[in-house]
Amino acid sequence: MNANVATRVITLTTKPGKIDDAIAEASEFANLVKDIEPDCLVYSVSKSKPLMGDGPEQIVIAIVFKDEAAMKAHEQTPHAKARMEAKNGEEFLAGPPDVRAVVHVGGFTMRE
Secondary structure (H helix, E strand, C coil), X not given: XXXXXXXXXXXXXXXXXXXXXXXXXXXXXXXXXXXXXXXXXXXXXEEECCCCCCCCCXXXXXXXXXXXXXXXXXXXCHHHHHHHHHCXXXXXXXXXXXXXXXXXXXXXXXXX
């Protein structure tokens, strides 16, 4: 993977019975980003569940931008600003999102 990419992983825990609504909202936003932001290379919306023990299903969003400048440009787009200001999806969430910057340090991401 290109060392210059900017990657964010966001984990969302939803209120009971709201995961499908939150997935639909996140997927709609991902499609908007795909259509108008060519420097966003990946915007993956996934559902996770514990393999062992109990715990809630969660939504995991992985976003990869060409570089930090593209990520910062995304944050300044009207749709991203509107989403942050309106706190879109908050009505579905059980708590604040866990947002992390991820740096690739080993292994592989795709076979050529």
